[in-house]
Amino acid sequence: MDYKTKKVLSIGAVSELTNLSLRQIRYYEERNLIDPARTKGGTRQYSFADVEMLISISTKLQEGVSTFELKKERKKQEKANQKQDMIVGQINAFFRR
Amino acid sequence: MDYKTKKVLSIGAVSELTNLSLRQIRYYEERNLIDPARTKGGTRQYSFADVEMLISISTKLQEGVSTFELKKERKKQEKANQKQDMIVGQINAFFRR
């Protein structure tokens, strides 16, 4: 697990990185578009991958796509990205000092 | 600025990643070994690079090196790493999708 997928960001940090409100970020989770981890205390923790996903979601919503449609697309996206992530991951691992 | 140098981690997250106590992390800052950013409210924010530095600090201290000596080494390290970071950064940027 690298920096991109570690669930370590607070919702406040994510809000700054994405320019989305806390309300929006929590709502997209409610719609199952993202899945943050939780600390023992219950605080949400996100990864940079989640941040990228949120930015993508935000763009799509502005284009008029519903969260329901985004949810359907999600699984396809995941599978499609899986192969590429594996390759990119190996390349990065190879060059990372 | 990539994921590694963005100041977005809470001290709690850093504590988990490094296995260091909040006290230790704050103390190393007091000794000028790390330099976290701050939110408007005053909460500390670290980068993954800080996490790596902290792990390195922790190891050195266990080896008997003082924080004062570590501070002296710091600048040399920074300069030495600068060139390499630049190269690694460009390579990663090239391969990052």
Next chain:
DNA sequence: CGTGTAAGGAATTCTGACACG
């Protein structure tokens, strides 16, 4: 020197709900 801890306060986040539309 490096780290633990109790103390009081402030910043951050959480949930459920009402509102608008």
Next chain:
DNA sequence: CGTGTAAGGAATTCTGACACG
């Protein structure tokens, strides 16, 4: 449907200090 907000509470973090050594 997607998002704002006020509400009360809980988790997280902050600082300065005392303690040990």
